[in-house]
Amino acid sequence: MKKPSLIDIGVNLMHRSFHPDRDQVVARAEAEGVSPLILTGTHMRNSEEAARYAARFPGKLYSTAGIHPHDARNCGPDTLARLRKLAELPSVVAIGECGLDYNRDFSPRDVQRKWFEAQVMLACELRMPLFLHEREAHADFVRILKTHLHRIDRAVVHCFTGSASELKTYLDMGLYIGITGWICDERRGKHLRELVRRIPLDRLMIETDAPFLTPRDLPVKPADGRNEPAFLPHILQAVSICTGKSAEEVAEATTQTARHVFGL
Secondary structure (H helix, E strand, O other), X not given: OOOOOEEEEEEOOOOHHHOOOHHXXXXXXXXXXXXXXXXXXXXXXXXXXXXXXXXXXXXXXXXXXXXXXXXXXXXXXXXXXXXXXXXOOOOEEEEEEEEEXXXXXXXXHHHHHHHHHXXXXXXXXXXXXXXXXXXXXXHHHHHHHHHHOOOOOOEEEOOOOOOHHHHHHHHHOOOEEEEOHHHHOOOOOHXXXXXXXXXXXXXXXXXXXXXXXXXXXXXXXXXXXXXXXXXXXXXXXXXXXXXXXXXXXXXXXXXXXXHHHHOO
């Protein structure tokens, strides 16, 4: 039977754990029907590397360009100009990963807010989608987005793990939702298994967030524990079971939504 065609909207492919076999990771994903991949940019150098690497695989790899809240403290006078330049590349399809993270607080919260809003405004100016991160910062996150909501084109809350009320807020705002292998964790992901059925299929996308968040219930676990995009069909099956919809229906809908949101 033909494998479903899937798009992994969030792969940290420039992470050091992929240095030895990056090309093979892309090939394994494609062999499992996972193509194209969208490589996540999380800081300036990493965003530039992701764009360069994606350009080697036109039509198969794309990337985002942005500053994760952990790295907001390293932003400077040239940050927005460099992101704007990256955004001109055909392989770059979104601004992000950007947002707020009050769990780790690796950057001061006021600095996080400043550079999150700056990136939201940049995406609005360029009419590009936003690839968003939020952890334990829901109120400020929503406040900043709502300020610019009338100008935001499309935006996806990547790796959603929040509450029912947070999900409702995001959906009411017109945002899209990214679901990772968190849903495969019977301990931490139990609430997500119930919430995912509330997400309309045309607002849902799936992602691995590799090399992080390896699904806990993989039948054959990788020896090094590293997640990779070839495991996305496993996440698809979990979403299918939780929503009560066929894997084929979920695959077709999430792929179509990803193509729409990122203009692929």
